[in-house]
Amino acid sequence: MGLHDVVFLKIEPTLRNYLTNHCPDRVIPVVLTQGVIYKEILAMVRDSCPNAEVLRPLFELQEFITYFRGSLTWLVQNTRRIR
Numbered sequence: 001m002g003l004h005d006v007v008f009l010k011i012e013p014t015l016r017n018y019l020t021n022h023c024p025d026r027v028i029p030v031v032l033t034q035g036v037i038y039k040e041i042l043a044m045v046r047d048s049c050p051n052a053e054v055l056r057p058l059f060e061l062q063e064f065i066t067y068f069r070g071s072l073t074w075l076v077q078n079t080r081r082i083r
Helices: 015-021 036-048 062-077
Strands: none
Touching (some): 015 036
């Protein structure tokens, strides 16, 4: 895999399998807030690669908050209900 590998918690390619073969310097969980999924990712990374940095959830990162605020109006205006 390359510089920006994408792996998943429960489906292939799984985070557990990836961490068995690679220890990245940084892991960026794509979750909005801390919760069960974030805590599971954090525990898995810490168990397999204790020196890896795990970034905070997206809504705790100022860069994402700024991006989301700027995109929210467009998102609401262009979202349609699915029946």
